[in-house]
Amino acid sequence: MAPIPKTMFGVVIPRPGGPEVLEYRTDLPVPSLGEGHILVRNEYIGVNYIDTYFRTGLYKPRSPSSDSNHPSTSSHDTSSPYPLITGKEASGVISASSHPSFPVGARVVYLADATYAQFTLLTSPQIQATLLPACGRISPETACAAHLQGLTALTFIREAAGIRQQLGISEGPWTLVHAAAGGTGSMLVQILVIMGAKIIATAGGKQKCERAKRLGAQWVVDSTLPQEEVIRQVKEITSGRGVDVVFDGVGKATFETVDLEIVARKGMVIVFGNASGPVGPVDLFRLMPKNIKIMRPSMPGYITTPEEKERFTSELFDFLVKGKIRANIHKVYPLKDVAQAHMDLESRKTTGKLLLKVE
Ligand code: NDP
Numbered sequence: 001m002a003p004i005p006k007t008m009f010g011v012v013i014p015r016p017g018g019p020e021v022l023e024y025r026t027d028l029p030v031p032s033l034g035e036g037h038i039l040v041r042n043e044y045i046g047v048n049y050i051d052t053y054f055r056t057g058l059y060k061p062r063s064p065s066s067d068s069n070h071p072s073t074s075s076h077d078t079s080s081p082y083p084l085i086t087g088k089e090a091s092g093v094i095s096a097s098s099h100p101s102f103p104v105g106a107r108v109v110y111l112a113d114a115t116y117a118q119f120t121l122l123t124s125p126q127i128q129a130t131l132l133p134a135c136g137r138i139s140p141e142t143a144c145a146a147h148l149q150g151l152t153a154l155t156f157i158r159e160a161a162g163i164r165q166q167l168g169i170s171e172g173p174w175t176l177v178h179a180a181a182g183g184t185g186s187m188l189v190q191i192l193v194i195m196g197a198k199i200i201a202t203a204g205g206k207q208k209c210e211r212a213k214r215l216g217a218q219w220v221v222d223s224t225l226p227q228e229e230v231i232r233q234v235k236e237i238t239s240g241r242g243v244d245v246v247f248d249g250v251g252k253a254t255f256e257t258v259d260l261e262i263v264a265r266k267g268m269v270i271v272f273g274n275a276s277g278p279v280g281p282v283d284l285f286r287l288m289p290k291n292i293k294i295m296r297p298s299m300p301g302y303i304t305t306p307e308e309k310e311r312f313t314s315e316l317f318d319f320l321v322k323g324k325i326r327a328n329i330h331k332v333y334p335l336k337d338v339a340q341a342h343m344d345l346e347s348r349k350t351t352g353k354l355l356l357k358v359e
Pocket residue numbers: 047048049050148149152179180181182183184185202203204205208223249250253272273274275276277297298299300345346347348349350351352
């Protein structure tokens with residue numbers, strides 16, 4: 001094993017802002033190992049929409065005292081969470097460990113804070129990390145590309161929507177997935193296919209619609225059309241009934257004006273993100289005419305125990321190994337090009353997963 005240096009490279013957010021605030025640094029302190037911790041030398045880092053929320057300040061970072069990966073050692077401002085290393089997932093090799101189940105040299109994929117860096121400290125490895133099979137059946141690149149978004153799709157389908165696998169093909173519920181060619185959307189569509197759901201995908205433009213179709217959606221609707229037309233097409237596809245479950249990571253632009261219109265009587269709208277901005281306060285009376293259920297889940301809330309993490313990760317990896325789902329990688333960027341990756345993601349140019357590679 002290569003010796004662990006005292007300093008590392010990584011990407012720091014000095015203050016909230018646009019992609020231009022992302023600062024590549026080579027002088028960050030390597031976090032130190034405590035009891036039960038593991039230190040991972042990252043190979044691939046996942047770029048997720050949530051990273052942009054922490055960059056812009058839409059989501060508030062925790063204070064430095066609660067985060068051992070925090071780069072700040074400044075004595076004059078202990079209350080500010082900035083500068084902040086963002087990032088929520090990565091894969092890599094364990095460089096140091098004081099946890100008996102996670103030996104030095106093993107490869108892991110994991111969910112944690114501060115992953116936009118050469119090294120990341122995991123303080124609860126049993127919940128955060130999964131050892132990759134030594135046989136190499138899941139590469140570190142594939143694992144990282146499928147992990148966070150795959151677990152999101154799987155837990156939201158199983159836990160939030162309560163969808164179970166159907167015996168017959170397409171006997172399942174009517175579902176609609178927004179931004180279906182994106183990272184999380186691609187995973188939702190592929191896993192809904194396994195469940196036997198009837199899937200309507202929305203995606204921005206012809207190419208993205210074609211991609212959603214290739215992933216297994218039986219119907220596609222171009223979300224760049226006027227919203228009345230999107231609603232009309234969904235109603236036509238479902239013979240006026242509407243869909244049982246809407247999976248919406250777009251948020252503000254679609255929740256009120258599209259989702260509440262296309263959801264069926266007794267249906268459910270699962271809003272799980274803010275790609276177009278956060279959904280504002282909801283008038284509960286809007287739910288009354290069709291007895292609609294709404295949910296606003298967060299994936300980590302479904303894998304808070306080692307048993308939950310183990311169950312969903314095993315199922316996800318099993319789908320990958322058996323070829324039932326694929327990690328669709330849009331592009332692998334060098335870590336120092338992280339600003340470009342954020343710009344591409346936010347400008348709706350991407351399909352599938354964006355990864356950063358640690359050289
Ligand atoms: P995506 O790869 O899906 O990229 C976002 C997509 O959203 C775009 O490609 C675009 O697709 C669509 N979109 C619609 N309106 C806008 C807009 N105004 N600006 C930008 N994009 C827009 O990203 P992710 O898979 O990383 O995330 C998707 C959503 O899922 C996000 O909202 C994210 O926060 C959420 N999420 C939530 C989790 C949770 O635990 N709650 C966990 C993981 C993800 P198109 O052009 O086809 O419309």
